[in-house]
Amino acid sequence: MRALVLTILLAPMGAPGTAPDLVVEPPGIRLAIVAHGEVPVDDLSLAELRKIFLGDRQFWEGDLRVVVLVPPTGSSERALLLGKVYEKTESQYRHYWIAKVFREEAQSAPKRVVSMRVAADLVRQIPGAISVADSSKVPPGVKVLRIDGKSAADEGYPLR
């Protein structure tokens, strides 16, 4: 018991920027952040992006609400999104949103799209929408946001 207590108390806290150990190793793609053309930003910090996908920021500007669309279960895009942005496993992701709705901090979890093609269509159509795409398959008609000043092709892009 004493060893367990010491293990818990002395365990490393995890440095900022590192994902929890349980996160599945993301696949070898780069994740582009795509948004509706009216979204009034071109560049987001990774921290700001996390706030958006975690539901802590719910408005872009004025009346324009953030509409988060997450990729379908089992897709490479979803795995990378969970690993790099949410830093959670599927289980932790579900637990997080149940708790957030329970605490009245959100109305619901983000809508999950049935395919990446549908995600692209919805991002084009819905003002305020934001989602993700494989950077090599960015659909036409959407705005691609830079993250920490970098685009997906740049060295040091964080979502890879």
Added chain:
Amino acid sequence: MQMKVLRVLAAVAAPLTFVLAAVTGRAAEVPPAETPAAGMVEETTYPSLDLLGFADAGYSATDADSAASNSGFFQGQFVLHFTSQLSSRIAFFGEVSVTSGGSAYGDHGEAQPTGANADLHRSILKYTHSDNLKLSIGRFHTPIGYWNVAFHHGPWLQTSIARPRALDFANPFLPLHFIGAFAEGAIPSKGANLGYLVGIGNGRGGGPGRPDAPADINNHRAWVGRLSAKPDWVRGLQVGGSWYEDKVQTYYGPTRAEFREGIGAAYAALTREKPELIAEYLQVRHRRIGREDRFVSRAWYVQAAWRVSSKVKPYARWEDVRLDAGDHLMPGAANGRGWLAGVRLDASDFVALKGEYQRREKDAGPFRNAVFGQAAFTF
């Protein structure tokens, strides 16, 4: 949650029938030129009701020497949580519980309840103006400290079986519910991610001896304020503090007296799984108005957990409640030190099996031992 997922899955069975329900209300406001392709997005309809439930049951055994401390199975809470979007900016939150009489996980596992109480715990109408301002009115979990808001009637949400003693449902140490109005939101602060909350409402209806606040006992409203931060540089960390104040009237011996009640709280919670750390300090002050009588009671706990695999998370908690011996205003409040240790096994994404050992003292009496098993789930 499952109902919602099923509904969404059904709706998106074919891409052209994808339903985007109740996200923002903007879909219905999209100008005609930008109207999505037919069948792509369905107009949001209000109200859009979602239902989420929590329940638990378990087994307890203790060496406490009392008539109510036989070992046996117990039925915990059965809680229904309602969320309904009423317009693009207005939403309703409700919570109803059916809970076995007494505290299922109270001191020394004494609960072998046979009855059940149905209660409305939350009924909140919330208007969201922006990230910086949200207004709400109704009945709330009192935003004192961390645990009372983060977990409350969601036993599946919390790692341990037992709540901290100061926050036990049967303990009048804190006013656990609050009827009133709140303003809350984010404070522009870049990476510190500060948040505020201020509220005014009824105090404890029956004075400080009551954990609940069905109606104020006088014409002096209670108020509560909270500041919190979720700094970017330590992800998963929340720190905050709150202050609650009220003027209460109650019997003090044979006479009726007025007291000023102040409750301070400070907390830090690291909600990563490796580790999970929650620490909270609570202080309840009672000062008799016009006299020198002052009483200060304190409580704290520290809980630590570490997920060793996707299924298994051991945990431990140390806690202490120190009531001011001269304070007659909290009859029946728990008093004493204790610790507990347990293991949470996540049998599925929505079912947790927990086993817990507790060792606690009560009112300076001998330490008592108790073991609990619990199946907690959300549905």
